Amino acid sequence: MAQDSEFLVTPEGVIDLESLFAGRPVMLEIGFGTGITTAQMAEQEPELGFLAVDVHTPGVGDLIGRIHEAGLTNLRVIAGDAMHVLEHHLGSRCLAGVRTFFPDPWPKVRHQKRRLVQPDRARLIADRVHPHGTWDLATDWAPYAEHIDITLGNSEYWLGGRVPRPSWRPVTKYESLGLEQGRAIADFRYIRSDIAHTL
Template sequence: MFTHRASRPHEPLRTFHPRRSPLGRDRTDALDRLFPRWGFSVDDERAAPPRTPDGLLDTAALFGRTAPLVVEIGSGMGDATAAMAAADPGRDWLAVEAHLPGVAALLVLLEREGLTNVRVAHGDALRLLRASVAPGSLDAVHAFFPDPWPKARHHKRRLVQSDHVALVRDRLRVGGTFHVATDWAEYAEQAAEVLAADPDLDGGVVPRPAHRPVTRFEQRGLDLGHAVTDLIVRRVR
């Protein structure tokens, strides 16, 4: 079930670098027990999510209720997602993560904290948005510390670029928000330019919102002197 699938020639370039890491006993156990209950695969039909008759993600069936939905693109080890979902139980949270250790770690947190408003998808978030998420259906999309792809020849793989931003904006409701955080200064500048260029989005750089917790990954960057930039834009039409 849990395999990395190589990009096909006709598919868009991935915005993440597939990697394999050991899971350990606790995380392996979490995947075996909890993934069938709280998770699904973007690519593997054997672990596909519930779908509506037109083939889109059936969020009411997935969460057991109808509520505003937040999508986390690249939820990492899940600590930020779990903290925000716990503080905001009126919304549902879909964490999409390509790396199994992060999927497993978040499942462990969900069980430990007793959270019922989070589900976890394993795979490429952009592929999920393209194929399975209805236009205008999301309350918010978060992308915290996406891979900066620092080498110039790899910039085309960055998450925040015009076609990806257009996809995210299309899936947001009018008034919905896209929140990006990065500790890579050059990426922050580029992201601000790309977001500002979309005429249907409004906003830009903001102070770190209190609702976004500082993760262990972010704290390591802060300890090294990295400046963190938060950008929040809202779909205006």
């Protein structure tokens, strides 16, 4: 695995999460944006390792700066497509969970296939988390919340649904924008179902 800096990971094969995070259970965050809340989570949950992936954000440098400033040893960053990372650089059952907060809503019907939550991705993510691994999501976009209800509610690989806002989830930049515009926030927690054990 080549690394441009101590904290920026440029994977070439399957990532050795065990060494990267000194044996901590690992959470994958898909779409960290500015990374402010990612650094907060890493600080408040030192028992976990955080692998933060974003495909297109100017936030990478800022997040790496925050890791240095706060002296965080449990957070690493990948600049790239999380689906590619999941498919090619993470092994089966290697993650304790996945966090996806305020994914791009893609409101136009013809763009909805671009949404991050899709049946095939639900299967891929289920394969990469431990038995009973988690997928936490939040959105301020009511049609996306319905899309999550339907897609993951119908997935044989996940069990769960809407939950009260988790106390550990910091307010994100996109959440603040949604709240300013009067939108309601929906939080979700799914647990990998037993059927996913056979993947």
